[in-house]
Amino acid sequence: MIQRLKKFYLENVVPDLYKQFKYTNIHQLPHLKKIVINCGFGEASHNSKFLEGTIQDLSIITSQKPIVTRAKKAIAGFQIRSKMPIGVCVTLRGDTMYAFIDRLIHLALPRLKDFQGLNCKSFDGRGNFHFGIKEQLIFPEIHYDKIEKIRGMNISIVTSCDTDPEALCFLTSLGMPFDA
Template sequence: MSQPFLRKHYQEVVVPELQKLHGYKNIHQVPRLEKIVINSGVDASADKNVMAELVKDIAAISGQKPVVTKARKSVANFKLREGMPIGVKVTLRGTSMYEFLYRLVAVALPTIRDFRGIPTKFDGRGNYNLGITDVTIFPEISVETHKAHPGLDIAFVTTAQTDDEGRDLLKLFGMPFRRSEAGSKTAA
C-alpha cells in the first residue's frame, strides 16, 4: 500500500521547512498532526431517520464508521433524556487522517461559494477547530437526497506548543487561511 500524498509531503517538505523556520535542532521537535476529530450534533427530539442519515453521511465523509454520542444527563428545557442519541463523532488518525485532510483542502473547501479562506483563530495550544455549516461541499454527499443539512465541527489536534507553530504546520499542509486577519494583527 502506498503512502498518502500529505504524509509524504510532511516528511519531504513540511519538516525541513518548519526546522528552518523555527530552528528546531531535532526532527522530533517538529510539530505534527496527531488526529482529526469530526463531530456533528442533531436535535434530540428529531426523527430517528435523521440520526441514521447523519451516521451514513459522516461515514461517507470520513471513511470510517462514527460513534453515536448520547446525552449524559436529562435536561427538561431541551426535552432531553439521559441516554438519548444527540450526535456522532469520529476520530481519524494515520492514513485516513491524511486522506481526509487532502480531500478537505483540495476538494471540499474550494467548492464553498464566495470562499475567502478560513479563520486563523487557534485555541492557544496549537490546535485548530473548523466549523462547516453545509456538509454538501463534500462530493460524497448528494444534494438531492439530503433533507436536513447539519453542520459539522472538525478539530485538528497537533503536537505544536504555540499557535504560531500550529498555524505554520497547517499552512504548509495547504490550509487556506484568510490573509486579511493575519494582516490586521500585525498592524495593530
C-alpha cells in the first residue's frame, strides 16, 4: 500500500518541480532521504524510568523502536560518565518516513498553540531542515493521562536537495507549513 503523501508527491509534486526547476533527468528530482528524530535528556542518569518512558513515547510516535544514545566521554560539569545514556534517536526511511511526515504536517503541527508556521531560516545550507518540538503531546497517538513528563524532540528532515531555496520549494509543495 502506497502512502498518501508519497502518492501526492509522485502525482502532483514531481510534475511541478520538473516545470519549475527544468530538470532533465528523473534522478535530479528532490526527494526525502530520511527523517531523524532525536530526544535528549539529562535526567536519565538519575532516573531509569525516565529513559523507559521516553523510549515508549518515541516508539508510539514513530512506530519504530528507538536506539539509546550514550555519552562518548565523561563530563564532570554535567555529571555524565562515559557510556551513560543521554538520549534516544530514531531514523525513519521509506514508507514509515512518509507516514510520519504526513501525520506531522496534517495532525501534529496544527495542534500547536499559536502556530504561525515553521521558521524558513532553519535550513542548514545543504537542503536539510531542522526544527524542535517542545512537547510530545501534539501527536494524537500520545494520551495526556499516560505521560509522566513532557519531553521535547529535535526533528531533522534530510532531503536530496543541494540548495536551501530548492529544499524550501520542495517541502512547501509537500505541504510543510512555513512562516511568511
